[in-house]
Amino acid sequence: MIKVGIVGGTGYTGVELLRLLSQHPDVEVDAITSRSEAGLAVDELYPNLRGHFPGLAFSEPDPERLGDCDAVFFATPHGVAHAMAGELIGRGARVIDLSADFRLADADEWAHWYGQSHGAPDLLEDAVYGLPEVNRDAICQARLIAVPGCYPTAVQLAALPLLERALIDTDHVIADCKSGVTGAGRGAKIGSLLAEASESMKAYGASGHRHLPEIRQGLTRAAGKSVGLTFVPHLTPMIRGIHATLYGRLTHEPGDLQALFEQRFKDEPAVDVMPPGSHPETRSVKGTDMCRIAVHRPGGGDTVVVLAVIDNLVKGASGQAIQNLNLMFGFDEMEGLYAPALMP
């Protein structure tokens, strides 16, 4: 049994950590912090947790208490982990950051996209990008994990087999992504109201979204050279789920694409390559840490289409964070993450 802390527990990724950890036999939540809700029992804010964490209340962040934990999750806006991670690591805790603070290897690029200087550049070389399908060994040893963003998780998993084998034109990769509204967090924004976001579809950030450099960095690593990516996210009228539709131009005859994908992910517990001809639905992964993928080659032409679905709050955030935790502490990689999706 290990002890964990959660910094910034009132948002959607925070409560999702609690929901998932309630089913984890080897983890005890010792502290969950929130400056705004300090003192409030967690199940007053989230009645679905009634009975699951008796006595657990939000508290002011206390570095000493958090530092005593075996691991600390940051479910915070960007900038917070910058300020606290170093001290907690110094006290012996391992840090799993769900925010964007350590996702980009280049502090200047981070500063460019986030509009402020990087707060902990010295930690960057210790930070491991927490995509198990790419970095499993490094994750096991890491003291600081940057959990990938939701779009980056889906797009990278869709693209990796093609880029690693150099099958597609790296100058023109297109990722058309559709996300449920929880991707925008729990902030009270007019655009996220049911009355505004329901019964409608729209793109956003078509000219540049903060996940673009993260995805580009991951694809570039996979390809071994710079990747030109067009990434357009769309707001979809549903609570959870990301559907990534990836378009690549084949540069030569690729062989059996289905076999390629199956082979690439055959030992991956959180990736499911669907049968040929499939169209994965986001609901088939709702609440789970699974990514389901299908690969198509319409008309046998030179465009390959990859469809990948995840739950943005699970494989795209809190579930993947726990998958990292499991690897770091030697638990079964999917411990606490076994339950199938709610469907319908």
Next chain:
Amino acid sequence: MIKVGIVGGTGYTGVELLRLLSQHPDVEVDAITSRSEAGLAVDELYPNLRGHFPGLAFSEPDPERLGDCDAVFFATPHGVAHAMAGELIGRGARVIDLSADFRLADADEWAHWYGQSHGAPDLLEDAVYGLPEVNRDAICQARLIAVPGCYPTAVQLAALPLLERALIDTDHVIADCKSGVTGAGRGAKIGSLLAEASESMKAYGASGHRHLPEIRQGLTRAAGKSVGLTFVPHLTPMIRGIHATLYGRLTHEPGDLQALFEQRFKDEPAVDVMPPGSHPETRSVKGTDMCRIAVHRPGGGDTVVVLAVIDNLVKGASGQAIQNLNLMFGFDEMEGLYAPALMP
């Protein structure tokens, strides 16, 4: 480890049994039947189950194989359990029927509401109405369980404390209920299309719904006298969930209603009485076997309002069926049913 069979597994209560049983450590699904889909792997129909039941496929119903199971669930339209339950019980299986076949104690009333004669009146005296909050001891011994309907579960739990203490006028009990569309099953009906049922609200069956006699029977048992019930169900644009709003007229000063409800359900693992002033949300029980209840007395007047929420597919069907199974086989009553609701 016990072996169970599921008859009629393609509908929503069938797949929900599978989803929940996948998390049950002591149950193995030996057979799942469907005449229309025989031969199809269950995870082809329900991709959320990929990896959870390797090799399990729908099969033609085979009384011999089902009779060898320790327990058989019926997740079928009415009439099917009538035809098969007797034989399976004779072969030693215990039967847990999620359909309406054995819910009404009076075969003539059943025939009246279901438009056909009762197919197994001789089994009625063995049938136990599977509401653990009322019949726990009988359930433990039962060979044949009639799992309560979804509306009846919510309304009875809301009304029991008031009726058992004879606090309200039994001639005029009103149950205004709101249900998600899965209550109508997986049949391809125009009225259940997203394009028809979304962004709208309507009552149905205002002049008489098949759950009316079942609820009335339960309330009458609790009150010890005939109860005059007005029950109006409403179709709500959501997938899962029932919200029952119960109105009763207090016949005398009732004392502390909050304490009454808390006391009535204090040992019930599947009922949660919320703090005073609460308004339970259906999403707080989504995917779970929990019923959350709040009691109000507006303006301190003589009308009591009880709000009760359940997931119609879980506490209103498959979860309650497993709660019965657990009692029948001596497992922890909530085994397999511990996970908190998905929220948001």
Next chain:
Amino acid sequence: MIKVGIVGGTGYTGVELLRLLSQHPDVEVDAITSRSEAGLAVDELYPNLRGHFPGLAFSEPDPERLGDCDAVFFATPHGVAHAMAGELIGRGARVIDLSADFRLADADEWAHWYGQSHGAPDLLEDAVYGLPEVNRDAICQARLIAVPGCYPTAVQLAALPLLERALIDTDHVIADCKSGVTGAGRGAKIGSLLAEASESMKAYGASGHRHLPEIRQGLTRAAGKSVGLTFVPHLTPMIRGIHATLYGRLTHEPGDLQALFEQRFKDEPAVDVMPPGSHPETRSVKGTDMCRIAVHRPGGGDTVVVLAVIDNLVKGASGQAIQNLNLMFGFDEMEGLYAPALMP
């Protein structure tokens, strides 16, 4: 052609006034005010209006300009019309207030429910409650209209025929109401987020909602004596629509209820009594000024159930405001309000 002004035009009732007035041949919108958005073109905030009001932008409220209008709508939070209505009336404009400021005849009761003293008690005797089905003649002559609230419109129309004929027990009237989320306005509240309000159902204000005294006042007028009302509103996962389910106990044999309702509303252009056995859907009135009603007497017993649906933003707010305007200025009562509902 008359000139109108709209005070507080950025909210949902404001934009709905614009949408409807764009189809009104005899009305020109001269000014629309908003302190927070002054200077912004209306179609930048509401792109559905692109091309319909060229040049119209939000402006600071200017009593002189507004006072020059033939009519001024207030689509504001409570308290604003209190402060401005008197002056505008003095300048010759007729005022149609969509807020709650003049709905309650008793200034003390208003102060009790709204937590502040009434700002214009001297205007109360001039204020006409703008429910055409009750006050048509007075509306035609009025200088100041209090447009009824959304719940009060639906509940009163459902109850009037029964109360006017003294058919039901006035001590125990129950109105169980279900509303879409636009009833909560365009404010950025967490509870109104798609991620929070979608896929869920809950009651709110069960112990007392601000519409309670307004409904009670209307029912009491109709009954000619005090009415004991229990009113429980529910938040429903849809954008628009109110479904009111009214329960009354018949005190004596009522005769033909269907005929009673048809007779009561036969000359009402905004009320549609559906055929016997109907269950009106909120979507059948979406975007329209219509109220559809059905009356049921389950099992021929002594409880009457009335189902009434409106669009909360139209018959429950902006459409009814225009219906009042039409009456005040001698236009066809439904001018600008003829279009059928969008369905599906």
Next chain:
Amino acid sequence: MIKVGIVGGTGYTGVELLRLLSQHPDVEVDAITSRSEAGLAVDELYPNLRGHFPGLAFSEPDPERLGDCDAVFFATPHGVAHAMAGELIGRGARVIDLSADFRLADADEWAHWYGQSHGAPDLLEDAVYGLPEVNRDAICQARLIAVPGCYPTAVQLAALPLLERALIDTDHVIADCKSGVTGAGRGAKIGSLLAEASESMKAYGASGHRHLPEIRQGLTRAAGKSVGLTFVPHLTPMIRGIHATLYGRLTHEPGDLQALFEQRFKDEPAVDVMPPGSHPETRSVKGTDMCRIAVHRPGGGDTVVVLAVIDNLVKGASGQAIQNLNLMFGFDEMEGLYAPALMP
């Protein structure tokens, strides 16, 4: 005043024709046919139309009566217009076909995609593809109109300015489209149930959809040479709306793309080019015949992204059909189509 008939009026495009025509001052609906619902009043099936078409009921299709109409709409599955259009034209009616029967100029290609031989190849040379933004003059003179499909309308309008100016690589055009569920029609299919299609997103037909050849034909006409198109439609959890996201690779410096689009559509009453940086929402055109478009060039690179939204039942079907009717009979092109979208 002209007289029109509607063949196959029970589906969504049929009722949408009625909804829109109820606001058209110069059109009278003389007959609406349905074999399955003959005898039923239209407002029994569609209560939103109560009061709008008194006396209008579905009837068996009668070529004589339909032939007497000035125009006949076909709102039917494919194959029906093949069988009837010739006779009606012979009787003097002009035919506006909302089905796919006359959309493809090549009868063999039609046969390939629709799995049956073309039923009226001799009429093909008279058929005019009813996209006013391309074929306005021909439409005015036409006796037979093939109303474009929903996806084809959105994709063509998005792509035309680029292809007509030869700005993009015609070998690799990508159209990633998202549609509400009414695109699948009113058929009772399990996949269209609220319980199945809500709270989820999925692609379908990724390897080939019937709208592909129609779009390709239109793009090829615009480009003056064969266009290689990848078209992936996605089922989106909403009732109405299509969002087309078009990706093209610029083959040379294109100049001011915003100006190009504004210029191309400046006289088009049904196309609205949004300001630079816009992201059109499908709800901004709900219920209207408008297409809103925005053009982006992310990072100033060589990929152009065009976002186009329509209501699939209006500009994508019934509204565009009426736009054609207006042109054919010399009415204002947007007569009956002026109302702004319902928003929220």
